[in-house]
Amino acid sequence: ALERTLFEYDMSLPGVVVAPQLGGMTVGAAVVTSAHGSSLVGPAGIASFLQSALLVDGTGDVHALDAPGDLLEGSLGMLGVVTEVTLYVQRKKKMAVRLLQSEDFDLVADLRDIIDNSEALALDVTWNPTAGMYQARVWHETDAASVGDARNVVLQPPADWLEQLGERVHHDQLDVHDRLGHMCEVIGEMSHFPYFEHSPDQQPDETTPPDTAIGWINHMASASCASAAAPTPGSAASKSGLPAPAPPCLLGSAKWTPYELAIPSQDFSSWLADARAVLRHARGCPPFVLTFRFVGESDAPLALSSGRQVVAIELSTLSSGQPGAEVLPLKFARLHEELLQV
Structure with a gap:
């Protein structure tokens, strides 16, 4: 779904990417579950391309994660619900x-x-x-x-x-x-x-x-x-x-x-x-x-x-x-x- 959406806007993920087999997962689900492929091959998952994310915790507070760091490389499912993500993309090649x-x-x-x-x-x-x-x-x-x-x-x-x-x-x-x-x-x-x-x-x-x-x-x-x-x-x-x-x-x-x-x-x-x-x-x-x-x-x-x-x-x-x-x-x-x- 991500690849098709990016192509509609003449965009793609940067670099040579061997994309993990995410099936019908949304970007949010891929981030929350930390779904990934082999890190030896290249970018291991969607988190590698994240610039920021919005997360709603169990109390309803909204947290803006502007410096992804290691946090976005792991599973966020225990912390709350990811409602918005910003991805680094480039023009398709x-x-x-x-x-x-x-x-x-x-x-x-x-x-x-x-x-x-x-x-x-x-x-x-x-x-x-x-x-x-x-x-x-x-x-x-x-x-x-x-x-x-x-x-x-x-x-x-x-x-x-x-x-x-x-x-x-x-x-x-x-x-x-x-x-x-x-x-x-x-x-x-x-x-x-x-x-x-x-x-x-x-x-x-x-x-x-x-x-x-x-x-x-x-x-x-x-x-x-x-x-x-x-x-x-x-x-x-x-x-x-x-x-x-x-x-x-x-x-x-x-x-x-x-x-x-x-x-x-x-x-x-x-x-x-x-x-x-x-x-x-x-x-x-x-x-x-x-x-x-x-x-x-x-x-x-x-x-x-x-x-x-x-x-x-x-x-x-x-x-x-x-x-x-x-x-x-x-x-x-x-x-x-x-x-x-x-």
Whole structure:
């Protein structure tokens, strides 16, 4: 709602923002509940853009909070009701996202080349060491008159394939017995998202994992569940007075859990080597991928060797959300623990 309203007035939030998934929340609700996303990625929530707020306490007194400070970063629900907020915004900008996908033989060198030879405002990378592939998204500001009007298109996966997920993947326990990446291939096929695969020219050997389709996993966390449909007259749900069950959705059949790490950018190369060593013997499609972003602690430009910068690393695990299912398959639990300790 906030994004649509700002666009109507040719405005947007400043900077490159990975907005938290606030759904239908109002600005006031987002402030009061301190709803936020990952602070490693960028501005974590609406409070990051607040200049002032009006708060009515339990006695009816109105308080003007003109210096937001740390107070507005937390939850104000216990103090009163936020009735008005002032946000810092700017004229809207158009962003272009260039998608790069390649084998990871020279991952660090490739990223240095992107950073040094582009005017990127932001860079995020999803890396699957087992598949030996990475996908980079390079964010640029572009001319407002350029073609394309999609908003947050990368966060809007199609919905029609979600209903088939339980039957194709989880009901037949592909997620439990998946050793060759079939679960990833099936979901990639159903979602029609781009996927990572080995180059046809590459000669496989005993160290080469099978072809793996995992591009869809980038979109999993933001896939939304359809609301329950109204019960039809005469149906069992209608007679019982209960709402009709909602159709199956991705987040109802799978669990997506992020673990956030942060390292100085000068240690990034050695961290990559350690992570690669941990996953060297993993086969197929492990139920986790690594996403890292270059986050400036100030206005420093993107770099791989800046002491003023950290690399935000998000290790995300994928497991069945079915009742009684393991949180993480045992065969990957040890690898998961090692990655968290790297």
